[in-house]
Amino acid sequence: MKIDLSGKSALVTGSTEGIGFAIAKGLQEAGARIVINGRTPAKVDVALSRLGGSARGRAIDLGTPDGVRELIAKEPSFDIVVNNLGIFQPSDFFDTTDEVWERHWQVNVMSGVRLARAYLPGMAARGWGRMIFLGSESAFNIPVEMVHYGVSKTADVALARGLAKRMAGTGVTVNSILPGPTLSEGVAEMLKADVASGKTLEQAGVDFVKAHRPTSIIRRPASVEEVANMAVYIASPLASATTGAALRVDGGVIDSLI
Template identity: 65%
Template sequence: MQIDLTGRTAIVTGSTGGIGLAIAKGLAESGAQVVVNGRRAPAVEKAVRAVAASGTGQAMGFTGDLGTAEGCAALVAAYPSCDILINNLGIYEPGDFFETPDTDWTRFFEVNVMSGVRLSRAYLPGMEKTGWGRVVFISSESAFNIPVEMIHYGFSKTAQVAIARGLAKRMAGTRVTVNSVLPGPTLSEGQAEMLKPEQEKTGHSLEQLAAAFTMEHRPGSIIRRAATVEEVANMVVYLSSPQASATTGAAVRVDGGVLDTI
């Protein structure tokens, strides 16, 4: 299968590292013009260079906090239209339910949920007008397998799946698809940083430590390891392609089999 996104413009939120950067690179490798986003200019500039070097598509940057209404409005003002919107921006942190204040619930809702709501509301009408478009929400297996140690995070990921499903139905018959992707344990830069002290102490590889971490916290994993960011990105690039035209309203799992459903 040859995915060709030449002539398409993609916006990937929260894409200076981890899964977001891998998605941006994958889209650029397929020929898309990619807008990279982060909150800090040096990180955005570095990511733009990495994306530009990875593919034939042009890479551009937008520095701004898309967890706010003002940040989303500034992005839309800078880039009024796109063909592919990847709502990847997200935060996570553990916290016991009884010790998580309202401010944390609001912060997770604004960043993880409302960023995608605002940008989808801004860009979907243009996609409908041109007769083609792709929107992908990067959710998590935690949307269904709610982690007891961060219920506020699981709630936000479930909300993303619901919004993607509803938007797919709202865009019925327009040749615009909306889907969500559910990664499981993934060896991102954040997890690598967390595991680095253990690596230095034991001499084990990051892959070995990530696999052990996965089996400790997600023992239902069938692949018995953490996914790579590229493995998650591959699914997102496919869903962004013309070849995925009959897939919409779906919650597509890249969870290594963690979710015990058929």
């Protein structure tokens, strides 16, 4: 199996580090022309230096309507859009303010809504395109420590399914990917107290999975590359019969057959 994305252009949002960066790297290695995205020029520049090649960067906050409009004006067309941008913030439901809920909704959901509205018509006109949303196993296993995050990820999965149906027959596929616990920089930050106590990051990750995601079958966090591999495949012509799907890279955390 050879994935060839030569001649395809791809946007990966929130891609200066973590899963997003790994997806951008995988797409570039498959031949795509990449635009990475982050909120600050400094982080975008560092990511571009790591990525190399002909990748370009856009330092824009896509969690706002103005930010999305700015990106569209500068980048009017893509063949592949990976809506990876997302935030998470552990907070008990009764302590979580409207502002926290709204920020998660704008960043995790509405950024993808706006980008899909902008880029899907062009994909359909060309008869080919890939729109991918990074959901989460939390879309199905709503985490008690951040209900607001789980709700936003459920919305992403529903959005991808609805858009797939809307794009029926156009040659454009729309899917969501459901990572489980993954050793990204964000998760490393969440586990820093455990690491400071003497554990390795890997052991802290294993302990987190055992304590908080006991249904995991692999019993460890995934690597960012393991999640990125699914995204690269779904972005490719080889996945032309897969659309409207919620594809798990969760290590078996979601304890259901379908």
